[in-house]
Amino acid sequence: GQSLEQPSEVTAVEGAIVQINCTYQTSGFYGLSWYQQHDGGAPTFLSYNALDGLEETGRFSSFLSRSDSYGYLLLQELQMKDSASYFCAVRDRAAGNKLTFGGGTRVLVKP
């Protein structure tokens, strides 16, 4: 089976940088995804890493190291609207199109 570990909660101030780590165990790895979910809202896609390295999309970046079974989501120049839960999810070969999600990291941004 698959399992993912990520911190349950992170608090930071506006303008700061937050890194959310995700470690995973899976039998055959395809890629690592990140989703954002505001309270009461649906999860929305942020990024997908299939290859090692850093991918940047505006203020958010996602990193993957397949050899370490590890990835992170980097949130820069934090804004109040970034207060949300962030989920990492693994897509693996044995599971085809399925994603297995971590428990989520709640990010609280303070003024």
Place this chain on the structure above:
Amino acid sequence: DVKVTQSSRYLVKRTGEKVFLECVQDMDHENMFWYRQDPGLGLRLIYFSYDVKMKEKGDIPEGYSVSREKKERFSLILESASTNQTSMYLCASSFFPPGTRTYEQYFGPGTRLTVT
């Protein structure tokens, strides 16, 4: 824009009732999924479907069944609702954009089901 809609935002049912949750997507996606979300547990996959009339069990299929008679519609059925099925239910769809290395699931707004 991709749109995934779910039949109800809030639903209250009694123990033992048969419950139908409907999900419709408008982008001709092959794959559709049903998850339940509970605090601290993330999203857990109940069932998914990669084609019409095809279904696969996810991680927690017990107590649920699904139906996919048309490509755009994926229904989740609780045969006999129980209180431990009180949860947020999320539907999603996905496809593989040709020539890309990305993979994205598109989620509906969710149905908060309470079983009393």
